[in-house]
Amino acid sequence: SQELEQSPQSLIVQEGKNLTINCTSSKTLYGLYWYKQKYGEGLIFLMMLQKGGEEKSHEKITAKLDEKKQQSSLHITASQPSHAGIYLCGADSNFNKFYFGSGTKLNVKP
Amino acid sequence: DTAVSQTPKYLVTQMGNDKSIKCEQNLGHDTMYWYKQDSKKFLKIMFSYNNKELIINETVPNRFSPKSPDKAHLNLHINSLELGDSAVYFCASSQVAGSEQYFGPGTRLTVT
Numbered sequence: 001s002q003e004l005e006q007s008p009q010s011l012i013v014q015e016g017k018n019l020t021i022n023c024t025s026s027k028t029l030y031g032l033y034w035y036k037q038k039y040g041e042g043l044i045f046l047m048m049l050q051k052g053g054e055e056k057s058h059e060k061i062t063a064k065l066d067e068k069k070q071q072s073s074l075h076i077t078a079s080q081p082s083h084a085g086i087y088l089c090g091a092d093s094n095f096n097k098f099y100f101g102s103g104t105k106l107n108v109k110p
Numbered sequence: 111d112t113a114v115s116q117t118p119k120y121l122v123t124q125m126g127n128d129k130s131i132k133c134e135q136n137l138g139h140d141t142m143y144w145y146k147q148d149s150k151k152f153l154k155i156m157f158s159y160n161n162k163e164l165i166i167n168e169t170v171p172n173r174f175s176p177k178s179p180d181k182a183h184l185n186l187h188i189n190s191l192e193l194g195d196s197a198v199y200f201c202a203s204s205q206v207a208g209s210e211q212y213f214g215p216g217t218r219l220t221v222t
Contacts, residue, residue, distance in 0.1 A: 033211070043200065043213035088153065090211070100145075100153040 003027070004089055006101035013079050014109050021074040021104045023089030032072045033090040034063050037103070043088065046074075079108045113137050116201050116214040123191055124222055130187045131217045133201030141165075141207045142184035144176060147198040147216070159184050160207050188219075196221045
C-alpha cells in the first residue's frame with residue numbers, strides 16, 4: 001500500500017485562480033518534502049517541512065505541515081501557466097526510508 | 111554546472127540485452143539513490159547508497175545491480191532486460207540519508 005496519499009490526482013485551473021494540493025500519511029512524518037516535475041523533466045525540490053505546524057512560502061507557493069505531522073498542503077496563489085507540472089510530496093517515515101506520493105498533475109489554462 | 115547528471119537521457123533497447131545507466135553528482139553529497147517512475151508517475155525507491163555502501167535495497171529483481179565506484183557516482187546495471195523494465199529511472203542525492211534529495215533529469219528506458 002502507498003505510504004502517502006495525494007489529492008487530487010489531477011487538477012485543471014484557470015490562470016489567476018488559487019489551488020491546493022494535499023498529502024496525507026497514516027504515520028507521523030520525520031520530514032515532508034514537496035517536489036515539482038515538469039513534464040518530461042526531472043524533479044525540482046520546492047520545500048521541506050519538519051516541525052508540526054510549520055509553514056513555508058516561496059514566491060506564490062505555500063506549504064504547511066499539520067501539528068500531528070501527518071498531513072501537508074501545498075497552496076498556489078494566482079496560478080500561472082508556469083506552475084503547470086506534476087507535484088509530488090515525499091516523506092521520511094523512518095530513517096533511511098523515503099516515500100513519494102503518487103503525484104498531482106496540474107494544468108493551468110491561460 | 112548540473113548538480114546531478116544522468117546518462118543517457120534516453121535508452122531504447124531490445125529484450126534480453128544488458129544496459130547501464132550512469133549517475134554523477136557534484137554536490138559533495140554522501141547519499142545517492144535510484145528511483146523507478148512507472149507509467150502512472152509513481153516514484154518508487156530501488157536502491158540507496160551512503161558513502162559507497164548499500165543502505166537500502168528494496169525488492170527489485172536481481173537483474174538490477176547498482177555499483178558505486180566512489181561517493182559521487184552511482185551506476186545502475188540491468189541484465190536481461192524485460193518489457194516491464196520500461197520506465198523513467200531517476201538518480202538522486204542528498205547530503206546525508208534522510209535529508210532533502212536532489213534529482214537528476216531521469217533516463218527514459220524503453221525495452222522493445
